[in-house]
Amino acid sequence: xxxxxISLGLGLGGGKSATSSGRPAGGGGASFTNQYSASLDGTNxxxxxxxxxxxxxxxxxxxxxxxxxxxxxxWFKQSGGVYESLVSSRHSAWSTSGVSGNKLTxxxxxQGKFDIDIAFGTTLRAFVYDSxxxxxxxxxxxxxxxxxxNFVAYVFDQSAGTHVVYVGDESTAPSVGSTLSNSSTMEDxxxxxxxxDGQQATFEGLVDEFAIFDGKALSSSEVATIWNSGKxxxxxxxxxxxxxxxxxxxxxxxxxGTSISNSGSGSDSADAINGAxxxxxxxxxxxx
Amino acid sequence: MSRKxxxxxxxEVSAVDFNEVLETSPTTLRYSLDGSQTFVKYEGETPSFLExxxxxxxxxxxxxxxxxxxxxxxx
Numbered sequence: 001x002x003x004x005x006i007s008l009g010l011g012l013g014g015g016k017s018a019t020s021s022g023r024p025a026g027g028g029g030a031s032f033t034n035q036y037s038a039s040l041d042g043t044n045x046x047x048x049x050x051x052x053x054x055x056x057x058x059x060x061x062x063x064x065x066x067x068x069x070x071x072x073x074x075w076f077k078q079s080g081g082v083y084e085s086l087v088s089s090r091h092s093a094w095s096t097s098g099v100s101g102n103k104l105t106x107x108x109x110x111q112g113k114f115d116i117d118i119a120f121g122t123t124l125r126a127f128v129y130d131s132x133x134x135x136x137x138x139x140x141x142x143x144x145x146x147x148x149x150n151f152v153a154y155v156f157d158q159s160a161g162t163h164v165v166y167v168g169d170e171s172t173a174p175s176v177g178s179t180l181s182n183s184s185t186m187e188d189x190x191x192x193x194x195x196x197d198g199q200q201a202t203f204e205g206l207v208d209e210f211a212i213f214d215g216k217a218l219s220s221s222e223v224a225t226i227w228n229s230g231k232x233x234x235x236x237x238x239x240x241x242x243x244x245x246x247x248x249x250x251x252x253x254x255x256x257g258t259s260i261s262n263s264g265s266g267s268d269s270a271d272a273i274n275g276a277x278x279x280x281x282x283x284x285x286x287x288x
Numbered sequence: 289m290s291r292k293x294x295x296x297x298x299x300e301v302s303a304v305d306f307n308e309v310l311e312t313s314p315t316t317l318r319y320s321l322d323g324s325q326t327f328v329k330y331e332g333e334t335p336s337f338l339e340x341x342x343x344x345x346x347x348x349x350x351x352x353x354x355x356x357x358x359x360x361x362x363x
Contacts, residue, residue, distance in 0.1 A: 041291065041329075041346065042346075042350055042353075043293065043318070043327070043329065043346075043349055043350065043353060044311070044316070044317070044318040044327075055315050055316075056312055056313050056315045056316050080350060081350075081354075082354065083359075200359070201353060201354060201358075201359050202318070204350070258312075273311075273312040273316050274310060274311050274312055274316050274329075275291070275310030275311065275329060
């Protein structure tokens with residue numbers, strides 16, 4: 001990966017980057033740019049939002065109940081790995097050492113509910129635990145491109161009883177990669193989430209623009225809006241979307257520190273841990 | 289600056305100065321599946337408590353972590 005890597009905690013000079021919201025220039029308000037993403041080294045770097053009472057950076061305010069429809073979207077660029085986790089929910093009952101709190105088959109008996117991973121750099125997979133049947137449901141969620149920016153949106157529509165994964169990239173609009181007819185809810189997200197960690201090995205590569213919605217199943221047109229022709233989307237330009245969490249991986253924090261501000265309606269920040277770093281430069285953000 | 293990685297026994301965690309490694313805290317360490325080992329990473333000079341131990345590069349540690357002692361993925 002060609003990176004301009006700056007360890008968190010060090011300053012970074014501010015080169016200007018292209019406005020990527022798609023809004024007309026001079027439209028008023030601060031310009032929306034996407035200069036940074038989070039770089040994860042594949043060993044134990046990750047981004048966490050810990051709304052449990054246990055572990056590092058615990059006690060965040062829950063982003064919602066996640067007992068009904070929900071969605072999330074993000075960009076990622078994977079550089080390594082055979083099986084690597086991308087996003088997982090945490091679990092309120094987790095109380096042992098370690099950061100994960102999410103394992104689908106945890107040694108401590110805690111049964112996590114959700115994990116999305118990448119197999120062999122090309123196949124996105126999502127695992128949802130069905131509490132009724134006590135089985136792990138596997139969505140073969142679609143093809144992704146290794147070492148390139150991919151866009152993923154996950155939508156659970158409670159009224160329709162479906163879990164839908166949309167996949168796109170910088171030049172290809174998102175389309176449905178997989179649909180699962182199942183009404184399992186995603187309430188583990190009330191305990192938070194991990195980006196770059198889950199049941200599989202930790203993620204190696206870049207992640208950016210993670211947004212999460214509670215009580216909302218994104219429509220296909222909304223997913224296309226968020227994809228924004230292959231660039232980061234400025235959620236403030238569309239009040240109807242209103243994510244509870246929108247974590248820009250450095251852009252709201254000047255590319256320094258370990259706190260990742262929430263630009264959604266929620267108040268608490270996420271955290272980059274174990275040496276996760278913000279990076280900038282060509283190829284290190286979607287659309288740039 | 290390249291990172292260096294060192295595997296340590298779980299019993300040695302109490303000796304780690306988390307101001308000198310990139311891991312956030314003892315609770316964020318990743319352990320081997322049997323819980324007997326973990327690792328830490330650092331940039332620059334080797335912390336004194338890691339001197340004399342085997343250092344791995346990024347690619348080397350990734351190979352180790354992909355092994356069955358550290359990873360039990362869903363296939």
